[in-house]
Amino acid sequence: MCNHLLALKDFDRDRLTALIERAMVLKREAAEGLHHQSLSGRTISMLFEKPSTRTRVSFEAAMYGMGGQVIHMSSKESQLTRGEPLKDMARVLARYVDAVVVRTYGQEVVEELARHSEVPVINALTDLHHPCQVLSDVMTVLEKKNTLESLKIVWLGDGNNMANSWIEAAAIFGFPLTLACPAGYGPDEAVLDAARRRASAPITLLDDPREAVRDADVINVDVWASMGREDEQEQRRRIFQSFQLNSGLLAAARGDAVVLHCLPAHRGEEITDDVLEGEHSVVFDQAENKMHIHKAILEHFIL
Numbered sequence: 001m002c003n004h005l006l007a008l009k010d011f012d013r014d015r016l017t018a019l020i021e022r023a024m025v026l027k028r029e030a031a032e033g034l035h036h037q038s039l040s041g042r043t044i045s046m047l048f049e050k051p052s053t054r055t056r057v058s059f060e061a062a063m064y065g066m067g068g069q070v071i072h073m074s075s076k077e078s079q080l081t082r083g084e085p086l087k088d089m090a091r092v093l094a095r096y097v098d099a100v101v102v103r104t105y106g107q108e109v110v111e112e113l114a115r116h117s118e119v120p121v122i123n124a125l126t127d128l129h130h131p132c133q134v135l136s137d138v139m140t141v142l143e144k145k146n147t148l149e150s151l152k153i154v155w156l157g158d159g160n161n162m163a164n165s166w167i168e169a170a171a172i173f174g175f176p177l178t179l180a181c182p183a184g185y186g187p188d189e190a191v192l193d194a195a196r197r198r199a200s201a202p203i204t205l206l207d208d209p210r211e212a213v214r215d216a217d218v219i220n221v222d223v224w225a226s227m228g229r230e231d232e233q234e235q236r237r238r239i240f241q242s243f244q245l246n247s248g249l250l251a252a253a254r255g256d257a258v259v260l261h262c263l264p265a266h267r268g269e270e271i272t273d274d275v276l277e278g279e280h281s282v283v284f285d286q287a288e289n290k291m292h293i294h295k296a297i298l299e300h301f302i303l
Helices: 013-031 054-065 086-093 107-116 131-145 161-173 189-198 209-213 230-239 283-302
Strands: 043-048 069-074 099-103 121-125 153-156 177-180 203-206 218-221 258-261
Touching (some): 013 131, 013 161, 013 283, 043 054, 054 069, 054 099, 054 121, 054 283, 086 107, 107 121, 121 131, 121 283, 131 161, 131 283, 153 161, 153 209, 161 177, 161 203, 203 209, 258 283
Parallel strands (some): 043 069, 099 121, 153 177, 218 258
C-alpha cells in the first residue's frame, strides 16, 4: 500500500473515497464541538519552498486540531535550496517527525524525498500536481451535488497542476471531465494520456470556453499564471481573455451550477468579482474543506 501522497494516480477510488468520507465526518464532528486528539504526540515537518497562505494555515490548523505539533520551514530555513542531498534530508527528518509535508516546484523533489523517507511524504503542491487541493475540491462537489458521475465538470483556463490533478481524479472516480485551455496551454500530455487509458468516462480537451461550459454543473477556474510564471502574466492575460469566467459565460452553464476556485483569485482576470461573490460560488466552503481533508490525510498516513 502506498504510504506517500505524491499524486492521485497512485491510489484507487476506494481509498480516496475513504479519505473524503472521513473528512466529512471530522468536519461534522468539529462543528458539533468534538475536539479530535488522534494525532496527539505526533509531529509533522512542513517544507515550503513556495510560499502559501491557505495551504500552510490549513495544514497547521489541521494538525493542531487533531492534537499534533507542526514544525514549519521555509526554503531559507531548510536545505531544499542549499544543496544538501534530498536523500540525506529525508532520512534525517524521518528520525524527528511522523510525516513530511512538502510544497515545492519540481515533482522530482517530492519523489526523491519519498524514495528515502521512512515516514509519509505528502505533496502540498508541485508544478505538476496538487493532489490535496483537488481532494478538497471533490469533497466540495459531493457536498453540493451528492454525486460525481452524472455531472458535467469543467476545468477552465490554464492546464496547470490543478488541471493535472483534476484529470487524475476524473480517471479514478469515473466522472466525465471537460477541459478548455488555450492552444499551447493544455495539461501535461503524459498525465492526460495515462488518465484516459484508466478512465471509464471521457476526458475531453477543448479550446472553446463557451462550448466547454455549456450545461456545466461544476466550473473550476484558477489563476492564469501560476507561481513561478509571473513573467508571463501580461502575455497570458491577452491569450486567456476569452476564458474569463464572467456572468455572460456562466449563463451558458446550468442554472444551479457551482463555481470553484482554489484561491487566491485575481478578480477581473480569470474570474469577475460578481461571479466570485455570486450565488453560484462555493469557493469559501471549498477553502474551508482544505483543512478538513488535510486532517483526514494526516490521520490516515500517520496512524
